[in-house]
Amino acid sequence: MFRTLGKFLCAASFTLALSACTLFGGKAAEEPAYRVVLKDGAIEIREYEAFSVAETTVQQPFDEAVRLGFRRLFEYISGANRVAAEISMTAPVILKPGRITISAQVPVAPRANADSLDVDAGGWTMAFVLPDGYRARTAPQPSETLVRLRDVPARRVAVMRYSGLLRQRTGEAQRRVLAAWLEAKGMAHDGDWRMAGYNPPWTLPPLRRNEIFVTLR
Numbered sequence: 001m002f003r004t005l006g007k008f009l010c011a012a013s014f015t016l017a018l019s020a021c022t023l024f025g026g027k028a029a030e031e032p033a034y035r036v037v038l039k040d041g042a043i044e045i046r047e048y049e050a051f052s053v054a055e056t057t058v059q060q061p062f063d064e065a066v067r068l069g070f071r072r073l074f075e076y077i078s079g080a081n082r083v084a085a086e087i088s089m090t091a092p093v094i095l096k097p098g099r100i101t102i103s104a105q106v107p108v109a110p111r112a113n114a115d116s117l118d119v120d121a122g123g124w125t126m127a128f129v130l131p132d133g134y135r136a137r138t139a140p141q142p143s144e145t146l147v148r149l150r151d152v153p154a155r156r157v158a159v160m161r162y163s164g165l166l167r168q169r170t171g172e173a174q175r176r177v178l179a180a181w182l183e184a185k186g187m188a189h190d191g192d193w194r195m196a197g198y199n200p201p202w203t204l205p206p207l208r209r210n211e212i213f214v215t216l217r
Helices: 002-023 062-077 168-185
Strands: 034-040 043-048 051-058 093-097 124-129 147-152 155-162 194-197 210-215
Touching: 051 062, 062 093, 062 124, 062 147, 155 168, 168 210
Parallel strands: none
Antiparallel strands: 034 043, 043 155, 051 124, 051 147, 093 124, 093 194, 155 210, 194 210
16 A cells, blocks of 8 residues: 555655646646747737637637637547557647538637627637647648648747736736737737636646737738
8 A cells, every 4th residue: 555655755756746837827738839029018019920729619609719729629639549559748728719601610719800809709619739840731630620730931920918817807807907018119910819827727727828919910
């Protein structure tokens, strides 16, 4: 019994050591490559290299969409794909308002470039960033038809960082701040607002890294 308990404690200590940086807000996982071209407090202008995502759309309000979307995508990277391959978890997890048509399940915006994140018009689309080197055509294809793979081209984005829980209304409040900053700077954007979370749920809320971002023209 003591030997079994010892093995358990060793395993628990090892797991805690591995997760300590995420518990206290450190870098959690691999991120898409980018460079910062301008910084103003919590706001950055970044140039991202191309990357790919696995994404799914859930026709539910925010909290339910987050739960169902995360489970669906986590199953994909855990082996629910045609070659039963495990894929490393990366960061961030990305959320945007969106819905799917009943007939074709084609993702579309609830309205063109809706200037708000405080909406649940048709659901939400969640995306996991795929590790470096993966592309939509070459990555393991999902077994679940509701999971899609998509390539994201290189682009310039405006980003605002904030802490706390990843919540819809909090995200909208931060979006308004970033939108006002962009307007004051005369920077045009595509209105494709998204929220991003970088840490696992056991990270202390004040030390979490969340972001609002939008593509610049």
